Amino acid sequence: MIRPFGIQEFWFIILAVQWTIALSAAAFAGGAVGGLVVALARVSKYRLLCLPALGFIRLFQGTPLLMQLFLTYFGLQIIGFGVSPWVAAALALTVHAAAFLGEIWRGCIQAVPEGQSEASWALGLSYFDRMKSVILPQAARIALAPTVGFLVQLIKGTSLASIIGFVELMRAAQIMNNATYSPLKVYGLVTIIYFCLCWPLSVYARRMEGHYAALATR
Template identity: 75%
Template sequence: MIRAFGPNEVWFILSAVQWTLALSAIAFAGGAVGGLITALARVSHNRIVSGFALGFIRLFQGTPLLMQLFLVFFGLSILGYGVNPWFAAALALTLHASAFLGEIWRGCIQAVPAGQGEASWALGISYFDRMKSIILPQAARIAVAPTVGFLVQLIKGTSLASIIGFVELTRAGQIVNNATFDPFKVFGLVALIYFVICWPLSLVARHMERRFAAIAQR
C-alpha cells in the first residue's frame, strides 16, 4: 500500500546519514594507510615494488567502482567467504581509496624539490628519517587540498554501495520511494543531504588550494 511521504520517512532517510558517514570514514582511514604504503612503493627505487604499486593503481583507477563492489561482494561469496554488504562495501571502497590516494600522494612526494632529498642523502640521513622529517611533511602540505577533494568524491561514491544492499543514504531513499512513490521529494531530500555534506568540504579544498598556491608563489 502506498503511503504519504511524511516525518517518519524523512527521519528514516536522515538516520541513514550515519551509515554513509561511517562508511566514508572507514574507507578514508583505511585508504590513507593503504595510500601511504602505495605512494612510498611508487617512489621506491625497487622496480618490482614500484611496478606492483603501479599495477595496483591502474587496476583500480581503470575499472568502475561499481564493478569493484560487485567483484568484492560476489567474488568472496563464490570463494566460500560469505560477507555482509557492510564488510564488502568497506573493503571495496578502502581498496579504491588506497589506489587513488596513493597516486595523489605519489605526485605530492615527487613535487618536493629533488635537491632536498639529495642534500639529506649527502648528509648521511637514513631513508626512513629523510621521509619522516623532510620529504613527507612538505608533501603533506601539498596534498591537503587534493586529498580533501578526493574525500568529497569518496562520500558521493558510497552511494554505489546501495547496489549490493548496504543501507546508506541512497539506499534509504530507494526504500522510501518504493513505499511512497514520490521520487521528487525523496531524492530531492537525498540530494540536498549530499550537498550539505559535500559542499563545505569542496569549499575547504578550494580554499586550501588557493592558499598553498599563494604560498608557493612567494
C-alpha cells in the same frame, strides 16, 4: 500500499546519513594507510616494489567502482567467504581509495624539490628519517587540497554501495521512494543532504589550493 511521505520517512533517510559517513570514514582511513604504502612503493627505486604498486593503481583506477563492489561482494561469497554488505562495501571502497590516494600522494612526494632529498642525504639521514622529517611533511602540504577533493568523490561514491544492499543514504532513499512513491520529495531531500556533506569540503579544498598557491609565489 502507498503511504504518504511524513516525519517517520524523513527521519529514516536522515538516520541513514550516519552509515554514509561511517562508510566514507572507514574507506578513507583504510585507503589512507594503503595509499601511503602504495605511494612509497611507487617512488621507490626498487622495481620489485614499484611495478606491483603501478599495476595495483592501474587495475583499480581503470575499472568501475560498481564492478569492484560486485566482485567483492559476490566474488567472496562464491569462494566461500560470506560477508555482509557493510564489510564488502568497506573493503571495495578502501581498495579503491588506496589506489587513488596512492597516486595522488605519489605525485605530491615527487613534487617536493629534489634538492630537499639531496640535502637530507648530505646530512646523513637514513631513508626513514628523510621521509619522516623532510619529504613527507612538505608533501602533506601539497597533498591536502587534492586529498580533500578525493574525499568528496568518495562520499558520493558510497551511493553505489546501495547496489549490493547496504542501507546507506541512497539505499534508504530507494526504500522510501518505493514505499511512498514521492521521488521529488525523497530524492530532493537526498540531494540536499549530499550537498551539505560535500560542499563544505569542496570549499575547504579550494581555499587550501589558493592558500598554498599564494605561499608558493612568495
